[in-house]
Amino acid sequence: MTGLAQDPLKVTLLAVAVAGLAGGLGLWATGHADLAAWVWTMGVAPVLVALCIEILRSLATGDVGLDIVAALSMAAALLVGETLAAAVVALMYSGGTFLESFAEGRARREMRDLLSRVPRSATRQRAGKLEEVSLDAIDLGDLLLIRQGEVAPVDGIVESPQALLDQSALTGETLPLRLSRGMAVMSGATNAGEAFELRATARAADSTYAGIVRLVEAAQRAKAPMARLADRYALAFLGITVALAGAAWWATGDPIRAVAVLVVATPCPLILAVPVVLVAGLSRAARFGVLIKGGKPLEAMARIRTLIVDKTGTLTEGQPQIRSVVTTSALDAEQILYFAASLEQASQHPVARAVVADAHARGQTLSLPRQVVETPGDGVAGQVDGHEVRVGGTAYVAAYTGSYVAEVQAPGALLVAMAVDGKDVGYLVMADMLRPGTAELLKGLRENGLARIVLATGDRRAVAEAVTEGLGLDALQTDLTPEQKVQLVLDERRAGPVMMVGDGVNDAPALAAADVGVAMGARGAAASAEAADVVLLVDDLRRLLPGMIIARGARKIALESLVVGIGLSIAGMIAAAFGYLTPVQGALLQEVIDVAVILNALRALRIDPGQIQSGTAGELPHAAGQPA
Known part of the structure; x- marks a missing residue:
């Protein structure tokens, strides 16, 4: 069942179930048993009708879920006059669907206008x-x-x-x-x-941008939804329930026995526990700056075997930084950076901003440039402390000095040349640097279940190889268009669930096509954040590791809740079949089972990524205002 927690229908059904049960209990306590039964019936009827409609829709698509057991128990209880038992089941079911829709809809937003940049x-x-x-x-x-x-445009x-x-x-x-x-x-x-x-x-x-929009929409439509975790056991559990209820009725001739079995079998622990685990897992992940858009992505994240990751802005910082400062004069590296950064304060070019930021990070106090003239795309000229300074491309500076000879540069690097008072003094080597801790992150991901890591980038192969050297990636896919990234995701999915991590508009279609799409939300494009299932709220790829650990831990707890819930329910069904439980007692027993599995489910709030497998996650800084 999908939808947002604010779904008016689910809110209304829950309110009706609560009002019906509470109102009936009040009337029953004051001696109006007949009127109480009528109120309980009125509280159950809307929930039962909505449930039957949902079951018919599911059956039409070939889905068989545990909701059928809940419908059978409510209907059977009403038919034999066990209206209180029916009201309790209705409350548990409507509450469970409300929680499930909340887990599904938490942080999930419909993709807004992908063309917002245009x-x-x-x-x-x-x-x-x-x-x-x-x-x-x-x-x-x-x-x-x-x-x-x-x-x-x-x-x-x-x-x-x-x-x-x-x-x-x-x-x-x-x-x-x-x-x-x-x-x-x-x-x-x-x-x-x-x-x-x-x-x-x-x-x-x-145009190209509109084509990317269509790719996102098509990929989202093509991605098959995951079945609810509890529903994977639906057919077997349904068969056991019907067999026990039928056997009890056949052996005793008492339909109440069958109703008691159905009421005890109502999968409230399964309907409630799994959504509680999911909500707890989503909340826990959010504390580490990982926004997971619902229960299905959380469960899918726990089953990922292959990671496809973009390069620029994902594995790398996404903006040029100074790799080294080379001097060809008497000036040292600090002096070259000082002159360059002082002049670059007058420019808004990304390279200029990176140079100024690096100088500030080194604690330099810069001078105010004068008589600045910028040639867009070429460089900047001006005066710094009375010296004539030029900073820019090698051809731009060479035209000024007439003597500059470019050095051989590494793939993907950019040379920013500089001249002072008409003479070449050196240059800055700029490059998009790998994010800190990337190697440790990939190692931690492998330790936590990833079998394959693939780089997918639109950049050149030489650049990709230079940036990722030593990371131990399983494959490099370069010079990719958005369409080719989608095809790569589809190809990799043949071997198991795939996660795609990216930040640009060109990554959005692949994010939508993957089993789990992860977007860098802090500086990434809005299109990728909208298309993704998971958004890293902090611009730190290392957040991916605690997110995966929490997802795996939550899924494990959910499975434990399922096993415990089904086991206790079967034991209660057997007791009811032998006449040890009435329908009302069976409903109350379900309440006890509910409490047990929900308390187990809440353990997901205490999952500590820093103590599972890799210690990397425990060293991460947390999101502002979000303690560990």
Whole structure:
């Protein structure tokens, strides 16, 4: 049963069941037994009708669940006049479905507007004038103006001499890409440089970004829902129940015996305990910054055998950082960083922000640059402490000094050259660095049940190999499009349940197609967070390990509750078949069983990821305001 905890029908049914049982007990206590029986019947009837409708819907799809036993017990109790027993069962059932829907719906949001990054309108040039038009009004061949910071609303080609585009959300490439006149631009790419003109080559509905939206929707529709954990035992338990009830009636000729068996067999422990475990597991995971969107993803997370992980922004930080500072002059590394960072304070380029952040992290006090001139995509020139400084690409600095020779750089690295007073002084080697603790994380995941770890990235193979060297991955899949990532997930699912971890828009379809999709929620794209089953609220991939440990622990406790609940229920059914329990006594016995299995289920609130298998999780910083 799906739906949100705020489902008006489930709330109403629970309220009716509570009111019916309480009202009937009040009347019975005051000597109005006949009226009490009528009130109990009125409290049971809506729950029974709703349950029968749900059973018919399930049977139409080939699903047989434990709900059938609950329907049989309520109906049989009403038929033989055991209205109090029926009312108790109705309360337990409606309460269980309410809890189950809460577990299913906790933190689950419908995918909002995946195109939230794309503007609702575009600036079109026509007849020498600029006009704002809706995306639907853009035709093939229209000339659009894309200002700095704006997102390309449709696919097109560059009409300006050059354009600097950030395509990280689409391809995973960290660094902006320089495009010349006539080169193709994908919708969803952000203009990281000066305004440029874009000639539309596709309508909004046919563009790259809209295609990604359709991939997400199609993958979500294709992903088969998991059966409820308790329902996997439904057929066997139903057979045992009907056999015992029928045998008791046949042997004694007393239908009350059969009703007592059915009431004791009502799977309230199973209906209640599993949702309680799931809610407890969801709450526990949230304390570690892992938002799991419902009970089904939690259970699926416990069964994962293969992990597919994106590179940029997932295994790596997702933004360039200084790997090293190389000096080619009398200036030392600290002085080179000082001059570069002081000048870069005047730029909003991602590389400039990374340089300034690194200088601040080293405790440097920077000077205010003067007479700054920035050439978007090339570099920055200005004065720092009276010195003429230039920072930027090797060609940009070489044009100033006339002598710069680029050094060989590692795959995926970027050289930021610098000149002071007309002379080359050195350069910064920038790269997207691996997240701290990644190797330990992957080791911990393997210790906790993962059999295979695969990298899936839209980046080049040389870059992926350089970044992941020494991680012991089972496979590297590079140069992947969003469609190819989805196919990779489907291929890997043949060997068992698959988890996909990513952060960009290009990862969203694969996240939706996986058994469990995990998104980096702190800085990841909204599309990936909406498509995912799990969101890491803290920008720390290491949160994945406690999330998996909690999921596995919760599933183990749920299975224990199932075994205990079924065992006690069968014992009670046998006692009822031999006449040792009346229907009302059977209902009360179920209450005792309920308490036992629920107390066991609440153990999920005490799962400690730091003490299971790997010690890595215990060293993690917790989310703000969330103690361990």
